[in-house]
Amino acid sequence: QSRSSAASDVYKRQGINAEYGVNPTIKFLVSNSKANKMSWQTYVDTNLVGSGKVSKAAIIGHNGGTWATSSGFVVSQQEGLDLAAAFKDASNLRSKGAFINKEKHMVVLANDRSIYGKKEKGGFAAVKTTQAILIGTYVEPLTAGNCNNTVLEIVIMRSWLITVYLIEQGY
Numbered sequence: 611q612s613r614s615s616a617a618s619d620v621y622k623r624q625g626i627n628a629e630y631g632v633n634p635t636i637k638f639l640v641s642n643s644k645a646n647k648m649s650w651q652t653y654v655d656t657n658l659v660g661s662g663k664v665s666k667a668a669i670i671g672h673n674g675g676t677w678a679t680s681s682g683f684v685v686s687q688q689e690g691l692d693l694a695a696a697f698k699d700a701s702n703l704r705s706k707g708a709f710i711n712k713e714k715h716m717v718v719l720a721n722d723r724s725i726y727g728k729k730e731k732g733g734f735a736a737v738k739t740t741q742a743i744l745i746g747t748y749v750e751p752l753t754a755g756n757c758n759n760t761v762l763e764i765v766i767m768r769s770w771l772i773t774v775y776l777i778e779q780g781y
Contacts, residue, residue: 650678653744657764663756664746665732666711670694671742683711685745693745697722697738710734710745726758735761 658667666683674690696703700720707714708727715727725736732749735758748757
């Protein structure tokens with residue numbers, strides 16, 4: 611079976627049109643992958659905040675450095691480092707809270723892949739990848755569920771596209 615045929619089989623099993631897909635997020639990710647260009651700011655503006663389900667967003671490195679962020683949304687290096695450390699041991703965030711954009715959130719769930727926090731009328735979702743952390747916040751009337759799913763979808767779809775690319779290349 612040829613590489614492109616194997617990739618087409620993967621697309622079909624996932625119910626996705628081999629050219630772009632049925633989901634606008636998939637279409638964006640595939641088209642950017644095909645053009646071999648990456649813009650972290652575009653992920654923030656188009657896929658996270660542009661979804662209408664995330665109020666503000668950022669992508670940071672595990673070292674706390676900012677890769678891209680919404681206008682007026684700042685995750686300090688210390689906030690980023692604390693968040694990155696919490697993926698290994700969340701006890702500090704559970705007891706003291708998580709600070710995102712200088713706002714304290716109560717951590718409601720934390721594991722080695724994702725951290726979710728809540729405050730009076732909003733909250734955040736943070737999802738770790740191999741090199742980055744995607745952070746999305748919501749403020750009512752936006753909901754935790756929609757924000758959480760949107761942030762997680764970006765991570766899952768990017769991983770899936772890398773898998774398809776490797777299949778196409780014969781790996």
